[in-house]
Amino acid sequence: MTTKDTTAPLLEIRDLAVHFPTPGGAVRAVNGVSYTLRAGETLGIVGESGSGKSVHVLALLGLLAARGGAGAIVSGSVRFEGQELIGRDEPALRALRGRRIGVVFQDPMSSLNPVLTVGEQIAEALTSHGLGRAAATRRALELLELVGIREPQRRARDYPHQFSGGMRQRVMIAIGIACEPKLLIADEPTTALDVTVQAQVLDLMRDLRKKLGMAMIWITHDMGVVAGIAETVQVMYGGRILERGPVRAVFHDTRNAYTLGLLQSLPGAAGAAHRSRLTSIPGQPPDMTRPPPGDPFAPRNRFATPRCFEEVPPLAQVPDGAPGHLVAAWYDLRAALAAEAAA
Amino acid sequence: MSPPLLEVDDLARSYRGGDGHVVHAVDGVSFRIGAGETLGLVGESGSGKSTIGRLVLRLEQADRGRIRFDGQEIGALRGEALRQLRPRLQMVFQDPFASLNPRRRVGDSVAAGLRAHGLAPDAAALREQVAALFRRVGLDPGHLDRHPHEFSGGQRQRIGIARALALKPRLIVADEPITALDVSIQAQIINLFLELQQDSGLSYLFIAHDLGMVRHLSHRVAVMLRGRIVETGPTAAVFEDARHPYTRALLSAMPLPDPDLEAARQRLTYTAAPFAPDAALREVTPGHWVLG
Structure with missing residues (x-):
């Protein structure tokens, strides 16, 4: 597969929306993501439950139905290597998943088949995309070694339950990268892991990204993980992108009140003395059957202006910010913070 | 100095695995928690930290060791004596949804303990007590008659905390109480824990894998590895002057929410080695103990 225009982006998402009809009204999970x-x-990608961070990747992978989202209404456009994915049939998407786009989810136990050995499952990922059985078996061992599993010959014959959580997640990564995809999508892949195992998996991913030259979408709720792995950060809330940009810009020149709220609520934040009150974000995440009409974060935002409650702010370049640093906000966060400090 | 509220000495609990293999989940653990104090217990899954919580709460029986609570030996209490202990030692769970009966009105869930221990003279007084608990944990007392599914995750955890507070406990064992909550809600619940402690001198055994939150909330910290405490001491000593190689590896693995600090972070590795037969906690600076 070749891409004619080498300057075209690998993935281009335009106005993606995902709504789930329910008896209590449609859940507006993703509302125009580009x-x-x-x-x-x-x-x-950082966000909490209901942010749309996971749903929008399931939609582009064609996995909504398989992950409990049957009946979802998906609109907009997702082009991968120039090809439209939205509306493609399942065989076409299945051919793409695994081969061109690798996927790693949070819970390896529910993604792995308990009655097949780990070696068989990795080999299956390869043979289903055209590799011969003997070559696939050999390649499975290389992959186990690549993801840092010792004694791959022996471990390939083990079943998923014989692996620890961290080792199972490595197996999932091995399957995700088996066909050397151009894009790896990882949804909370280290959330269930212990912190030292998480650190090993993150090191492994940084290393593999370099070796394989693949792009990654790394979905997490952990600002520390994102600070360590991402080049570009995207903050999502209420099914929308509220801020996006180079990682240093988003962390050090924050322009959206929700991003700032997340950073300030962390126990290590500036001014958070030992056992002092943390600067928490008031209120609750929105009910996505009735999302707020304007900026989804407005009801929890002390800097919200009347316009924030009425009109959705567009995601636009920060005028004096780093190139590619985009924010969706009617308020000027820097000016608002300065005014607050002066008062 | 008054004696500690909780004194745990040489606590041990082992399980027999399916293949007959014995797992020493907790293997000779001793610690103290003072009145109004928070001890943070950290360690990886399988290190024994949750088992310690269950042993202290007497939800499980230890194989050996002593547990003294408020001056009383509680490790061997049974029947009515154990029931009498329950109000003073309460628990907050990780998953507030799983710990609330979905068909029961939340007010009734909070009232259950008060009723069982005969702590309300009549229905009106009971309802007033529950309403006061709701206000105390930041919930609207007008929502007493709602069901768990009508609340968000953070609100459900507040209900779980109200239920734990109902019987006026001295010690709350909180096992991963914020892990299942959205990031924007975690700080709210940590603030509630802090407020309740300041208001009523509660003690906490705070079990969590989020090292940042443990550091923020705890007066002292104990680090567990394979059923043993490998390091314990004042929070600042353990976090800023870690001595045990496992503690150092654990702290160095903690992701930092700053891209510059992340780029500079040096990760230390710890190679698991069996404990020496004579390994014991030794005091390196006042109150700071390291296994060696």
Whole structure:
């Protein structure tokens, strides 16, 4: 497969929306998400439940129905290597998943088949995309070694339950990268892991990204993980992108009140003395059957202006910010913070 | 100095695995928690930290060791004596949804303990007590008659905390109480823990894998590895002057929410080695103990 225009982005998402009809009204999970990803780029997506971070990737992978989202209404456009994915049939998407786009989810136990050995499952990922059985078996061992599993010959014959959580997640990564995809999508892949195991998996991913030259979308709720792995950060809330940009810009020149709220609520934040009150974000995440009409974060934002409650702010370049640093906000966060400090 | 509220000495609990293999989940653990104090217990899954919580709460029986609570030996209490202990020692769980009966009105869940221990003279007084608990944990007392599914995750955890507070406990064992909550809600619940402690001198055994939150909330910290405490001491000593190689590896693995600090972070590795037969906690600076 070749891409004619080498300057075209690897992934281009335009106005993606996902709504789930329910008896209590449609859940408006994703409400117009647009972004692009370059070949080799690592995008970290931060958000909490209901932010749309996971649903929008399931939609572009065609996995909504398989993950409990049957009946979803998906609109907009997702072009991967120039080809439209939305509306493609399942065989076409299945051919793409695994081969061109690798996927790693949070819970390896529910993604792995308990009655097949780990070696068989990795080999299956390869043979289903055209590799011969003997070559696939050999390659499975190489992959186990690549993801840092010792004694791959022996471990390939083990079943998933014989692996620890961290080792199972490595197996999932081995399957995700088996066909050397151009894009790896990882949804909370280290959330269930212990912190030292998480650190090993993150090191492994940084290393593999370099070796394989693949792009990554790394979905997490952990600002520390995103700070360590992403080149570009995208903050999502209420099914929308509220801020996006180079990682240093988003962390050090924050322009959206929700991003700032997340950073300030962390125990290590500036001014958070030992056992002092943390600067928490008031209120609750929105009910996505009735999302707020304007900026989804407005009801929890002390800087919200009347316009924030009425009109959705567009995601636009920060005028005096780093190139590619985009924010969706009617308020000027820097000015608001300065005014607050002066008062 | 008054004696500690909780004194645990040489606590041990082992399980027999399916293949007959014995796992020493907790293997000779001793610690103290003072009145109004928070001890943070950290360690990886399988290190024994949750088992310690269950042993202290007497939800499980230790194989050996002593547990003294408020001056009383509680490790061997049974029947009515154990029931009498329950109000003073309460628990907050990780998953507030799983710990609330979905068909029961939340007010009734909070009232259950008060009723069982005969702590309300009549229905009106009971309802007033529950309403006061709701206000105390930041919930609207007008929502007493709602069901768990009508609340968000953070609100459900507040209900779980109200239920734990109902019987006026001295010690709360909180096992991963913020892990299942959205990031924007975690700080709210940590603030509630801090407020309740300041208001009523509660003690906490705070079990969590989020090292940042443990550091923020705890007066002292104990680090567990394979059923043993490998390091314990005042929070600042353990976090800023870690001595045990496992503690150092654990702290160095903690992701930092700053891209510059992340780029500079040096990760230390710890190679698992069996404990020496004579390994014991030794005091390196006042109150700071390291296994060696």
